[in-house]
Amino acid sequence: MADQPAAEARHLAHHLRRQVLQMVPLHLLQFGVGETTADQSLDLLVTPQFQTWVYHHIILDPTVRRYPPAPAYLRGFLKAYLARVERVGNVGVDEDLLTYYLDLLATIPPTGGVPQEMCYKTYCLDNSTAGSPVSQDIPKAHAPRSITLKEGQLLITQGTTGLRTWEAALRLAEYVLYCTPNTATDPTNPRPLIEHGVLELGSGTGLVGLTCATLATTATARDVVLSDYHPDVLRLLEANATIHRTCHPASVPVRVVTLDWERFDQGAASAYSGYTVFGADLVYDPSIVPALVRVVATLTRAKCTVYLASTVRNEMTFGLFLATLGKFSADLQPWADGCRTWPQYADWVHQLFNSD
Structure with missing residues (x-):
């Protein structure tokens, strides 16, 4: 039991790190994890050792230095964290952390609260610190990996919604993570989720496709194809594919x-x-539903298996999609959302479809 506080501190530290790298909205940041109480978390958070860890393994983390989250986000995170340190009263603030925070205050121009710049988000595929009862189900072979994406921070940028990662993409990437077998340890699985090759429709930032590329091996997949139509989205996809190749040269x-x-x-x-x-998140405009369904139907005739995830924002639009899709596919299978990997969207429920 003597090692329990240290183990809890490591668990909390890595949980905090993965939230910051993913730029989980500041109002959703969790400074506790699992069954650790708020008081216990605060005791762990404010120690000099933990503050030093935050500075060296979040602020100075190689991924953060090379692919930084938005400076305004880091400023907001440190403001929230240091406020917790000061609340205790009898613990000093780490000098390096305070200096870095003051530098951010001095160098970041005010934007009226509207984030303008592109930034980087890193999605950790390791769920061992997510505080979820199902977290241990993820194959250990996938644990150390992560995906870094360049993204916009606004809902609409340059006339498109494709420059940021949306909720359904997180769910679908999570589904891939849970359902991709480790063929080295599970040779009995007759049909891996990722085989032959992967095509992502309306890729946006490319999270789902790059998750597939990160998990796949040349023995199970030929290639991963990220597709879109808007020229700015295509340029962003090229940038994110380049980051992926740099981080995963054997992909x-x-x-x-x-x-x-x-x-x-x-x-x-x-x-x-x-x-x-x-x-993911392709069903948002009724005018594109017929074309989307034609593409899905055409691909299924080419012996493709199609998985679609959607956030239901408008019942009429989603109903139109289901009705149109039903005309083409007799094998429409809903998938019940039971995965809980990404810290930001633990309560979202989406529908997944599989047409064989």
Whole structure:
């Protein structure tokens, strides 16, 4: 039991780190984890050792230095954290942390509360510190990996919603994480989720496709194709694919392609025969539903398995999608959301579809 406080501190530290790297909204930041009480967490958070850890393993973390979250976000995080340290009263504030925080206050121009710049978010695939009862179910072979993405911070940037990661992409990437077997330890699995190749429709930032690329091996997947149509989104995808290649040099090949749903036909689909297809948050505008469903139907005829995840924002639009999709597919299977990997969206429930 003598090691329990140290173990709890490590657990809390890594939980805090993965939230900051992912830029979980400041009002949702959890300074406690699992069954640790608020008072216990505060006792751990304010120790000189923990403050030193925050400085060296969050502020000076190599990933943070190379692919930094928004400076305004780091300022907000440190403000919230140092307020907890000062609340105790009998513990001094780490000098390095305080200096860094004051430098941020002095150098970040006011923006009226509106985040303007692009930033980097790092999504840790290791769920061992998420405080979830199902966290131990993730294959250990996947634990150390992470995905870094360049993203916008606004809902709409340059006329598109594709420059930020949306909720359904987190859910779908999580599904891939849970359902991709470790074929080295589970050779009995007859059909890995990722085989032949992967095509992501409407990739946006590319989280789902790059999750597949991070988990796949050249023995199970030919390549991963990230697709979109908006030129700014395509440029962002190229940037994120480059980051992926830098961080995962042994990854399966990742390609970025322009895919126009209106012009997609059986000939185009033949290039992806047998691929696993993913799409997240594609059902948001009724005018694009017919084209989306045609693409899905065309891909299923090319022997693709298609997984779609969607946040239901408008019941009529989603109902139109289901009705249109039902005309093409007799095998429409809902997936009950039971995964809890990403710290930001623990309470979102989405619907996943699989057409074989």
